[in-house]
Amino acid sequence: PIYMDYSATTPIDPRVADKMIPFLREQFGNPASRSHMYGWSAEAAVEEARGHVAALVNADPREIIWTSGATESNNLALKGAAQFYKSKGKHIITLKTEHKSVLDTVRELERVGFEATYLEPQDNGLITVAQLEAAIRPDTILVSVMLVNNEIGVIQPIDEIGELCRAKGIIFHCDAAQATGKVHIDLAKTKVDLMTFTAHKTYGPKGIGALYVRRKPRVRLEAQMHGGGHERGLRSGTLPTHQIVGMGEAFRLAKEEMDSEIVHVTALRDRLAKGLMEIEEVYVNGDMEHRVPHNLNVSFNYVEGESLIMAIKDIAVSSGSACTSASLEPSYVLRALGRSDELAHSSIRFTFGRFSTEQDIDFAINLLKSKVDKLRELSPLWDM
Numbered sequence: 001p002i003y004m005d006y007s008a009t010t011p012i013d014p015r016v017a018d019k020m021i022p023f024l025r026e027q028f029g030n031p032a033s034r035s036h037m038y039g040w041s042a043e044a045a046v047e048e049a050r051g052h053v054a055a056l057v058n059a060d061p062r063e064i065i066w067t068s069g070a071t072e073s074n075n076l077a078l079k080g081a082a083q084f085y086k087s088k089g090k091h092i093i094t095l096k097t098e099h100k101s102v103l104d105t106v107r108e109l110e111r112v113g114f115e116a117t118y119l120e121p122q123d124n125g126l127i128t129v130a131q132l133e134a135a136i137r138p139d140t141i142l143v144s145v146m147l148v149n150n151e152i153g154v155i156q157p158i159d160e161i162g163e164l165c166r167a168k169g170i171i172f173h174c175d176a177a178q179a180t181g182k183v184h185i186d187l188a189k190t191k192v193d194l195m196t197f198t199a200h201k202t203y204g205p206k207g208i209g210a211l212y213v214r215r216k217p218r219v220r221l222e223a224q225m226h227g228g229g230h231e232r233g234l235r236s237g238t239l240p241t242h243q244i245v246g247m248g249e250a251f252r253l254a255k256e257e258m259d260s261e262i263v264h265v266t267a268l269r270d271r272l273a274k275g276l277m278e279i280e281e282v283y284v285n286g287d288m289e290h291r292v293p294h295n296l297n298v299s300f301n302y303v304e305g306e307s308l309i310m311a312i313k314d315i316a317v318s319s320g321s322a323c324t325s326a327s328l329e330p331s332y333v334l335r336a337l338g339r340s341d342e343l344a345h346s347s348i349r350f351t352f353g354r355f356s357t358e359q360d361i362d363f364a365i366n367l368l369k370s371k372v373d374k375l376r377e378l379s380p381l382w383d384m
């Protein structure tokens with residue numbers, strides 16, 4: 001099948017894989033080994049990669065902490081900050097449309113005595129700063145708002161949120177797992193205190209990520225992984241040099257190629273949107289203006305979600321339908337936007353990227369046109 005599920009994970013860029021191989025073979029040293037060449041060369045590679053990650057977001061390399069991915073970064077940021085600052089207050093604010101690795105972590109913090117407010121986005125998937133401001137309490141210590149939503153690709157106003165949080169003395173965490181290489185991030189300007197990254201959504205390997213931890217003004221965290229004191233004591237564990245080198249190369253390429261990639265992908269997205277809009281009763285989910293070009297999420301009215309997914313097996317996509325997840329509920333993100341259960345069930349998330357082509361897009365359009373037609377002919381609700 002044609003791969004159109006880049007937001008689940010991207011293919012690894014071959015240039016990234018090539019960079020990693022020597023660190024699985026000859027340069028296998030432990031970066032923490034201080035007494036010989038093996039250790040030194042591994043450490044040098046780790047620090048070079050840290051520089052590439054920092055450069056993509058205009059941060060200081062000392063602000064980058066390696067983790068196993070965005071799930072761990074979100075856990076470390078939220079639990080670490082909540083625990084460190086708990087004497088200042090116990091209230092946390094986040095969004096209903098965050099990834100589960102944020103939502104379930106905040107739920108866990110509620111279980112151990114913190115309080116949380118879950119902001120409801122508008123119909124377009126975005127929140128406003130006024131909404132956030134209204135939810136802030138004297139005991140609010142932490143705000144977590146993602147940069148790019150994984151289901152609908154909308155871009156939240158983190159510049160304004162950062163200004164508000166800084167003015168109120170509240171720590172601002174932002175999950176940018178879906179944003180790197182897609183949106184320009186400048187942490188010298190944007191007042192984010194903690195930012196989550198992962199490699200495998202940006203053409204890097206799975207199982208490696210990072211957390212940005214601001215140094216000016218200094219943000220403190222309680223460590224969640226204790227041991228050898230790696231990563232300034234914030235995250236113990238032997239560093240996976242090959243994974244880190246892969247993430248560094250992936251982020252270096254992202255910085256270099258982001259602008260041309262956005263042009264390429266925007267053209268594909270517009271082509272797909274135009275083609276699918278020729279089908280009747282199709283609805284785009286999420287704002288089209290404040291959105292990454294890699295994502296088009298649409299609902300097909302009068303089509304049963306599970307049948308649709310079965311019918312389009314020749315393309316690899318994600319669906320808001322319950323049949324694609326462990327739960328019986330349709331997408332909680334689309335539900336939070338006010339979509340009906342039916343429209344949430346019959347939604348398809350098309351995500352594409354660096355290696356997608358016009359032919360891929362045209363194939364998807366033709367497949368959807370013919371399958372949606374057929375399914376509607378069978379549907380008792382469709383009589384047009």
Ligand code: PLP
Pocket residue numbers: 008068069070071072099101146148149150175177178198199207209
């Ligand atoms: N946050 C967002 C917004 C995501 O899309 C994902 C990926 O599914 C994650 C966090 C989890 O990332 P990882 O697989 O690196 O743990």
